[in-house]
Amino acid sequence: MHLQLGWRNIWRNPRRTTVIMIAVVIGVWSMIFMGAFHRGMINQMVQNGIATLTGHIQVHFKGYRDDPAIEKSMAEPKVVQAVLEKHVPPGARWTARVRVSAVASNARHSGGVTLVGIDPAREAQVSFIGEAVTQGHYLGPDDEYGIVVGEALVEKFETKLGRKLVLMSQDTDRELASRAFRIVGIFRAEMEATEKQFVFVTLTAAQRMLKLEKGISEFCIVLPDRHEVDEVADNLRAALPPSKYEVHNWRDLLPLVDAYLSLFDTFIYIWFLVVFIAMGFGIVNTTLMAVFERIREFGLLKALGMKPWWIIRGVLTESFLLLVMGMAAGNILGLVTIFALSGSGIDLSAFAAGAEWAGISRVIYPVIHAKDVTIANLVVFILGLLVSIYPAAKAARFTPVEALAHT
Amino acid sequence: MSIVECVDIKKTYDQGKVEVEALRGVSLSIDTGGFMALAGPSGSGKTTMLNIMGGLDSPDSGSVVVDEHHYDQMNQSELASLRLHKVGFVFQAYNLIPVLSALENVEFVMLLQGVPQAERRERAETILNDVGLKGMYDRRPAELSGGQQQRVAVARAIVSNPAIVLADEPTANLDSKTGQGLLEMMREMNEKRSVTFVFSTHDQMVMDYARRLVQLRDGLIVDDRVKET
Ligand SMILES: Nc1ncnc2c1ncn2[C@@H]1O[C@H](COP(=O)(O)OP(=O)(O)O)[C@@H](O)[C@H]1O
Ligand SMILES: [Mg+2]
Numbered sequence: 001m002h003l004q005l006g007w008r009n010i011w012r013n014p015r016r017t018t019v020i021m022i023a024v025v026i027g028v029w030s031m032i033f034m035g036a037f038h039r040g041m042i043n044q045m046v047q048n049g050i051a052t053l054t055g056h057i058q059v060h061f062k063g064y065r066d067d068p069a070i071e072k073s074m075a076e077p078k079v080v081q082a083v084l085e086k087h088v089p090p091g092a093r094w095t096a097r098v099r100v101s102a103v104a105s106n107a108r109h110s111g112g113v114t115l116v117g118i119d120p121a122r123e124a125q126v127s128f129i130g131e132a133v134t135q136g137h138y139l140g141p142d143d144e145y146g147i148v149v150g151e152a153l154v155e156k157f158e159t160k161l162g163r164k165l166v167l168m169s170q171d172t173d174r175e176l177a178s179r180a181f182r183i184v185g186i187f188r189a190e191m192e193a194t195e196k197q198f199v200f201v202t203l204t205a206a207q208r209m210l211k212l213e214k215g216i217s218e219f220c221i222v223l224p225d226r227h228e229v230d231e232v233a234d235n236l237r238a239a240l241p242p243s244k245y246e247v248h249n250w251r252d253l254l255p256l257v258d259a260y261l262s263l264f265d266t267f268i269y270i271w272f273l274v275v276f277i278a279m280g281f282g283i284v285n286t287t288l289m290a291v292f293e294r295i296r297e298f299g300l301l302k303a304l305g306m307k308p309w310w311i312i313r314g315v316l317t318e319s320f321l322l323l324v325m326g327m328a329a330g331n332i333l334g335l336v337t338i339f340a341l342s343g344s345g346i347d348l349s350a351f352a353a354g355a356e357w358a359g360i361s362r363v364i365y366p367v368i369h370a371k372d373v374t375i376a377n378l379v380v381f382i383l384g385l386l387v388s389i390y391p392a393a394k395a396a397r398f399t400p401v402e403a404l405a406h407t
Numbered sequence: 408m409s410i411v412e413c414v415d416i417k418k419t420y421d422q423g424k425v426e427v428e429a430l431r432g433v434s435l436s437i438d439t440g441g442f443m444a445l446a447g448p449s450g451s452g453k454t455t456m457l458n459i460m461g462g463l464d465s466p467d468s469g470s471v472v473v474d475e476h477h478y479d480q481m482n483q484s485e486l487a488s489l490r491l492h493k494v495g496f497v498f499q500a501y502n503l504i505p506v507l508s509a510l511e512n513v514e515f516v517m518l519l520q521g522v523p524q525a526e527r528r529e530r531a532e533t534i535l536n537d538v539g540l541k542g543m544y545d546r547r548p549a550e551l552s553g554g555q556q557q558r559v560a561v562a563r564a565i566v567s568n569p570a571i572v573l574a575d576e577p578t579a580n581l582d583s584k585t586g587q588g589l590l591e592m593m594r595e596m597n598e599k600r601s602v603t604f605v606f607s608t609h610d611q612m613v614m615d616y617a618r619r620l621v622q623l624r625d626g627l628i629v630d631d632r633v634k635e636t
Binding site: 001005008009012296297300301302303304305306307308310399400401404 | 458461463464483484487488489490491492494496498501502504505506507511514515516518519563
């Protein structure tokens with residue numbers, strides 16, 4: 001009967017009830033939606049980062065990370081290969097690369113790029129490049145003079161498939177090394193910056209150009225499960241002589257993403273709180289109005305022998321019903337929106353130029369986390385009831401004599 | 408045996424600039440099973456007296472004992488509990504909870520008392536039949552006439568067999584015929600169920616129904632007589 005009474009009371013003023021409900025629905029919806037949107041964004045940031053050559057774990061020659069110079073290459077990659085073969089879990093994939101800064105130029109333009117020498121077959125299993133070529137073809141094992149470049153770079157250099165591109169860098173003798181390549185493939189990446197930065201040639205071509213012999217800049221490992229990263233990295237660290245090699249996980253390699261990740265939860269909860277504060281004011285106001293309209297009635301209830309606590313409970317029951325209904329609708333709406341958008345994603349290309357520096361993809365696929373949804377609901381529910389205590393306590397404080405004199 | 412004992416009740420209200428002495432030393436003893444009218448012109452202190460007897464308001468001095476409960480030794484929560492179990496109230500108007508039906512309004516106090524559902528329902532139906540509202544159980548207050556609403560209020564006041572029912576001008580908002588009907592019903596309940604009634608009025612017709620008539624003037628009892636029947 002208490003529930004029934006509460007239910008009937010909230011429908012005494014359907015318009016006000018509808019207004020509160022809409023506030024709760026919009027609040028819950030926006031919390032769930034924004035939560036999922038941000039999760040999707042950060043997930044893609046991580047995935048992009050990992051797929052854009054970072055991988056889960058990298059092995060370098062000691063000091064390479066601080067000064068990625070050609071001298072800091074691993075001259076005997078066999079040692080590392082042996083360790084990897086032994087310590088990397090089944091299902092993991094890895095590859096070796098040469099990676100140096102270079103200057104690319106053609107007849108009209110020149111600019112800095114990162115030259116990446118890859119083992120085409122292995123690389124395709126580790127990073128995005130294997131599937132990213134949209135024009136021409138990917139590198140074959142013997143593409144001694146073939147180069148794959150990004151679409152944005154092609155535009156910047158006003159060049160096209162089949163044209164020549166000269167790369168210059170410093171070789172191991174600190175001499176200027178240069179080599180002319182022919183564009184055999186053009187790739188697209190999630191981010192324009194990636195397209196402009198990386199150019200791919202075969203590992204052997206890079207090694208010859210830079211006089212590296214068998215030298216390798218980095219090993220890049222992708223694990224079947226991201227959560228194994230720390231364990232595997234520790235094993236590798238233990239197995240490789242620390243005086244010569246260093247092992248990094250993706251969090252070390254993507255410090256910006258890492259920082260964003262650790263800020264992310266806080267950020268979402270602050271967002272939840274902001275939404276709630278707006279909604280909370282609405283709840284307090286409308287509930288107060290509802291309470292002041294019924295002063296006489298609360299006086300009557302007290303005269304009948306209701307204790308203040310029972311009156312508080314009655315008002316809270318009304319808030320409870322409003323919250324539960326609003327939350328149910330908000331959840332359904334939130335989940336439906338996310339579900340509808342999870343296929344095509346949310347296209348941000350209009351804002352992409354601004355967003356790109358942070359590593360945000362062009363298209364965001366919202367991701368629902370049970371934790372976010374639960375917390376959004378708990379925030380609304382618990383805080384919603386908490387703020388209703390104020391009007392409820394007001395209702396309980398009317399003395400019967402005053403209230404009954406009130407007409 | 409007296410169910411209500413009031414001794415030298417004084418109450419002064421502060422109306423901003425002036426102080427109003429609503430009660431100036433009222434002593435009153437009411438017997439179990441009584442049917443008493445507290446009569447007097449407007450402003451004579453009737454409502455104040457009833458509120459004090461019901462524990463809704465507290466006197467500045469003097470003592471109230473209802474069914475052996477000393478009000479001056481009780482806190483707000485104990486007074487609420489006493490009202491719930493021992494005192495029935497009927498006010499001039501707006502006695503009922505608008506969103507509850509007649510039956511539910513009567514059941515509501517029993518719900519607060521913790522009476523089991525089935526018993527609640529049965530007792531509520533019986534009492535509504537007794538006050539002449541058979542077949543109107545499911546009507547909301549807005550669907551009842553003023554007289555019918557007051558009958559529901561009386562039914563609610565007496566359903567849990569209180570020590571006393573305090574009715575503050577229960578007929579003031581009714582036409583005289585409906586008012587008479589209500590009073591007859593109240594007297595019937597007084598006789599049949601031996602409920603003690605105290606009701607206030609300034610209406611001669613209503614006073615005529617009382618078996619004991621106490622007259623208030625300016626916060627003092629000026630006349631107290633039991634009518635021979
Ligand atoms: N809550 C109050 N605050 C101030 N004065 C009051 C209050 N209640 C009653 N009074 C004053 O006390 C006097 C008695 O009032 P009341 O008991 O209501 O008389 P009655 O019910 O006989 O008309 C009146 O002068 C009234 O103005
Ligand atoms: Mg009065």
